[in-house]
Amino acid sequence: MSGDMGGDDAAVEALRALIRIPTVSSWFREEEDRDAFDALLSELASRFPRLHAACEVERIAGDALLVRWRGRTPEAPVVLMAHLDVVPVGDESAWTHPPFAAELDGGFVWGRGSLDCKGSLVAICSAVEQLLAEGVVPARDVWLSFGCNEEVSGGAAKEAVRLLRERGVDAWVVLDEGGAIVQGALPGVAAQTAVIGTTEKGTVDVELVARGDGGHASAPKRMGATARIARAVLRLERHPFPARLPDPTVDMLERLAPHASAPYSRVFARARRLRPLLGRVLPRLGHEPAAMARTTTAVTQLSGSPGANVIAAEARAHVNMRVMVGETVDSALERIRTVVRDPAVEVVLVSGDDPSPVSPTDDDAYRLLESTLAGTFPGVVPVPYVMLAATDARHFHRVWPRVYRFTPFRMSAEQRGSIHGVDERIGVGDFLDGVRWYRRLLESL
Template sequence: MPTGATDPPAQPEPPGPPRAVAALQALVRLPTVSHRDPGLVDTAAFDAFHAELARRFPLLHARLETTRVGGHGLLFRWPGADDARPVVLMAHLDVVPVDEQAPWQHPPFGADLVDGAVWGRGTLDDKGPLVVVCEAVESLLENGFTPAQDVWLSFGSDEEVLGASAVAAVEELRRRGVRPWFVLDEGGAVASEALPGVAAPVAVVGVTEKGVTSLLLRAEGRGGHASTPARNGPTARLARAIARLDRTSMPARTPEPTLELFRRVAPHLPGPLRAVAANARRLGPLLTRALVAAGPETAAMTRTTLAVTTLTGSPALNVIASTATAGVNARLMVGDTVEDVVAAVRRAVADDSVAVEVLERGEASPVSPVDDPAFALLEATTREVFPDAVPAPYVMMAATDSRHFTAICDRVYRFAPLRMTKAQRAAIHSYDEHVRVDDLLDGVRWYRHLLEGLPG
């Protein structure tokens, strides 16, 4: 027998990813895609999501009261030392469909951990933010922590289709007599390359959001065989209406949250722009013109936007359409109403034979206060975790479930405490969506600080 030979020492198993990362991977792998047609929804994926969430965060489910709302929506109550100023933390568990032709570097539901990031649909919108909330609560429960105030977790299941689960959550809270001190949902982020000339990341907190209204332009006629066309048919009249609408802009102005945003970033701007931004309120019209001239993204910060999105016409190439329609997506700026938009569209179209119908009506949300203890708490928490960032309010362009909570709360804010590059923000609802592990863990720290800092 050989002598002096020994077996090599056993190598320890390499450590797995942090718990929050593993949880996010497991949840991203569940394709919780929402659809406007309920018949297309994979309810098994949502059931599996609930089960996986309970497996990953057992104390949260064991110690918090759980209520299911609006199909697969979830509402948790974490009793605090007091219930005078309850807080609602929000997220949603549904995602948008995946374009199978898009050039994803990694499978959209694979949740691959590559180059220090988790890749996949929902990592930023909105399973990543959901996980950091849950991980913060779970870790605080492990430490025996009790929040100073009641904390509610409201997780919607159909946010991406403007669904009803958030409405059901609001109704449940109203039924219980809960009027939150503040509500915090997704929205802003710790955004790098947020504004031209600003090198520092800007931690933008949405204090309002644009309203979402859907309109339909409809032109009708006799239709018929394509071999005998008549002038000025439905498609021609609709095309003329679209061209007129494309040349139309709603009045531009800079709302108060945007003025405050520029005042706060002014020290980080180069010289000429710094003076304009620092005096944004006094030079509001000049700032508005500059934003409009800078391109469509900044112009959208100043006005209600109108976008033609869908078209329908003839069912066949050899048939003249008897009805032609165009869908118009309007994003309402604070200060404009649905009636203002409809009137502007009718003036632009200038054709009584083209009907303008309101399919979905959504006004801009009320503006939540900035000079307020609740906003100050968000700001102080952000400075603690992201000391290089500039906290600032802004008008959110997209829609969130939080708009429903303005019915029971005067302080509704929209902020996901995750660093996001410009490329990451562009990947939301697109391809190559991903979140860096370090940024996810910073998000957990942010929520822990927030919950520990709730005033008694």
């Protein structure tokens, strides 16, 4: 960890202060607490005064920030990203500590947003604040794009992209949240691995809608709306998308081969030739490897009758899909219709984004990330991978070719499971090492 304990303490306290502000975003803006977002932006200004004084800080899209830290040249700038909003907490009684209390316990800061994504937000701002205090001027312009609705739509990120393009900014590299430093994610690999998202799956939201006669529950008919929806859901569960390994996954396995134990080392080293076989094997190794090998479908919401004794005249299931690289929104929808195979169940597209392009791993941009990792986390093995979740980076990747998704924190499997779940928390030492990582990155430009 950093030797600057004063700076370390300030960074940790800034993180705790921001976690305490419940900036929960919603698909419906009128449901959001506008005062919370105002409070968070005020807290940021208070905690990072040098950043706000020395940089050009612009509030966009309501509550998002677009910041320019001028370097020695505006050519080939870097964009660092994070987001201000968090997802709802659900049942607060299930948490070890209140989700917005930011308790310090057991070497962790506990709370919603600690990993996703206020940890990255504060680590970036802390690194800039510290470098400004030392009189550092970056070699090139650094832009900070902090969205306010990443969890629901990413509309603020689209506005940031529009403004940057309007101003002629041609980003050399864009870095958003994404993969982390993990261990044990794949069998046979004991080494700590830094998984760097070079692309991300597409995101599709679909409604399955069935309609029927409705009526009183005392006289039900066969195959009403709810039965049809239930059957459709089971068909999706029983007939997952075919497994396939895109190039970034093959690249990841090949790079992990020297660090894997037998027999995995031999299999990973031949990943390109064994692609069909691995496509069948990975889904059997757990939910995370399975998600790396296919388009996934998750039924997240169900609705039916408004009354306990009323037969539903309409039933719905919301399906969230993550579309594998190499496939499209249209092909995913066609697959859903084929699997459901019920003309009485309507498949309605709510929203959809195709998978992102694949960023290069053989040029100076990716090598910068690798060297920064080597200097901050010796012994950690960097590998590319397909980001499974959606990020604001997808909007940037439609314009600029070098977009990477990496969060420089160590995360256990349990911590990764707490993102959008219960007991989200970040290790204090891991957070401070993340600050160091961003510092080194900025100093290396």
